[in-house]
Amino acid sequence: MTISEKTNAIRNRMDIAAQKANRNPNDIKLILATKTVEPEAVREALIFEKNFVAENKVQELSRKAPQLKADKVEFHFIGHLQSNKVKEVLKYADCIQSIDRIGLVDILHKQLSAEGRMLNILMQVNTSYEESKFGISPEEAAALASYISQHETLRLNGLMTIGKFGGTNSETQACFQLLCAVRNELERLNLPNTRLTELSMGMSGDFELAIATGSTMVRIGTAIFGERIYPDSYYWDESK
Ligand SMILES: *Cc1c(COP(=O)(O)O)cnc(C)c1O
Secondary structure (H helix, E strand, O other), X not given: OOHHHHHHHHHHHHHHHHHHOOOOHHHOEEEEEXXXXXXXXXXXXXXXXOEEEEEOXXXXXXXXXXHHHHHOEEEEEOOOOOHHHHHHHXXXXXXXXXXXXXXXXXXXXXXXXXXXXXXXXXXXXXXXXOOOOOOEOHHHHHHHHHHHHOOOOEEEEEEEOOOOOOOOHHHHHHHHHHHHHHHHHHHOOOOOOEEEEEEEOOOOOOHHHHHHOOOOEEEEOHHHHOOOOOOHHHHHOOOO
């Protein structure tokens, strides 16, 4: 299958999973996770009226985003964001899904205030409690969300998580259910500037389960672009 055909096949599987869960397929976005994929190959997957591309590393985003500018793409950042790369990532990202600490909120707010604009963000929650994963712990999520809501440059639209690495179906589902529970807890706080409509969860191996559990954004790489040469932990580690 070509990349376009694989993209279509994934979208079909997403729609079927949504229908099985009595959900509207239009409520679930396909985010192309394009780390290590060159722009020519990414372009083959841009088959929808509106397309979503996500990168893990700022350097890769700044190299590739300008080459895809003409292709009606909304760019998301899903990797660990180092504070010294905030200015650079803001040149290209329409949404940052990986907000995980107060220090990052401060730096983003300062820069966005200087630029006089707002940014859509999601908060990354570490639902698997794995040390290798970034994200705020579920217990600290309310405090971070409340802090974010006090900064008018940041629009918190929901939560993102990565399911347990190599987990069983039920372990992965527990991660997704925990993200829903955190969302419900935050909703009860009635925070200003906060919507919490998006749940970004599900990857190539678990997106149907994620859709059954309430996902509104699935992030797909391998199932469309093929296997990567580096392990995922490489992209989740800020020191590399
Ligand atoms: C790579 C990556 C994905 C996509 O993973 P696949 O298994 O290749 O579909 C999703 N989310 C994040 C944060 C990633 O780094």
